[in-house]
Amino acid sequence: MAKHDRDLSLLFHALADPTRRSILTRLAGTPAAVTDLAGPTGLRLPTVMRHLAVLEEAGLITSSKDGRIRTCAVVPQALDPVRTWLDEHRAIWEARLDRLDAFVTNVMKENGT
Amino acid sequence: MAKHDRDLSLLFHALADPTRRSILTRLAGTPAAVTDLAGPTGLRLPTVMRHLAVLEEAGLITSSKDGRIRTCAVVPQALDPVRTWLDEHRAIWEARLDRLDAFVTNVMKENGT
């Protein structure tokens, strides 16, 4: 439970910036070099590097250097914890909405969670 | 597309803090008063108030005051934009993983999306 706290915080924080999200979107189709990623943002290279570092720390992207070119690529499974958190909470929230709190409690008992 | 940018940033930022996530979790089952929410965090009231303000600005909770007690409750649909963003990106990312980009494009055409 509390174990994933840091992961989640890093992930959510990484996703909280429009520039970083646009980088992720741009990176979705194909891996790209740092300069290619910087282009459309209109930001300077060091600034973009920082964003990439944040994304990499959160585990959302990987990068490797070939010659003088660093290529960045997306890490699809990285979003799993976010998705899990979302699913759990949506379940509880909607249960509350439908006034089925008891039901949820029951399901959780059945799952042994 | 760019229209939801601010919403998403506010949402992700609100979710990036462990204290705020714990408040949301605590609030999942039942609405609660500010003091009740502050208790388990070990933080002072003004600090908790700030967290609540962030959550409310992001649309994740609502609050109303009855007498001198402010009661906070979760807003379940608030997570929809997050879920949407996640779904879209997971689709693209996994497509890339499985090298089935063409297939996804196809499905999207069939769905008229």
Next chain:
DNA sequence: ATCATGCTTAGCCATATCGCTAAGTATCAG
């Protein structure tokens, strides 16, 4: 009227974030 309770506001401090420039380092081309 008085006091306790529950929230609210104002303001301080430390640290983090996001942008930048300037000056590196490391390839690759000629």
Next chain:
DNA sequence: CTGATACTTAGCGATATGGCTAAGCATGAT
């Protein structure tokens, strides 16, 4: 070797964040 390219590092400034205390205000109980 020289120069261009592609990143990298160092460090600065403005603003935002997350915590606090102290003091204020409104309501409920006595």
